[in-house]
Amino acid sequence: MRKQAIGHYANGRPVIGGQLKAASTPTRVGYETAWRLRVEPRFGSMPVRQLKPSHVDDWVADMIEQGLSVSKITESLGVLMRKRPAPS
Numbered sequence: 001m002r003k004q005a006i007g008h009y010a011n012g013r014p015v016i017g018g019q020l021k022a023a024s025t026p027t028r029v030g031y032e033t034a035w036r037l038r039v040e041p042r043f044g045s046m047p048v049r050q051l052k053p054s055h056v057d058d059w060v061a062d063m064i065e066q067g068l069s070v071s072k073i074t075e076s077l078g079v080l081m082r083k084r085p086a087p088s
Contacts, residue, residue, distance in 0.1 A: 006043045006051065006080075031079050038063065038076045056080070 042059055043051065056077070063073045 005045050006039075006048055030075055034072070034076045034079045038068075038072075039080050043080065 043055070046055075060073060060077070063076065068076075
């Protein structure tokens with residue numbers, strides 16, 4: 001079985017499926033920005049099965065250290081969680 005990276009599930013989009021259809025333009029832009037600037041550079045090439053809570057903890061700590069607002073960190077976490085495939 002081939003290992004799929006988190007970026008594979010993105011297909012260039014910040015969330016899977018039609019989850020953005022009802023989102024306002026500012027919401028879509030925020031998700032796309034979070035994916036492009038924070039999620040994809042950190043996790044885009046990581047195989048999904050290798051993603052561990054400690055990776056996310058370290059990422060959040062780095063975002064806090066960079067001075068990102070709570071809302072941007074929360075938005076980025078939401079985008080990451082939408083990227084992961086549903087458990088089988």
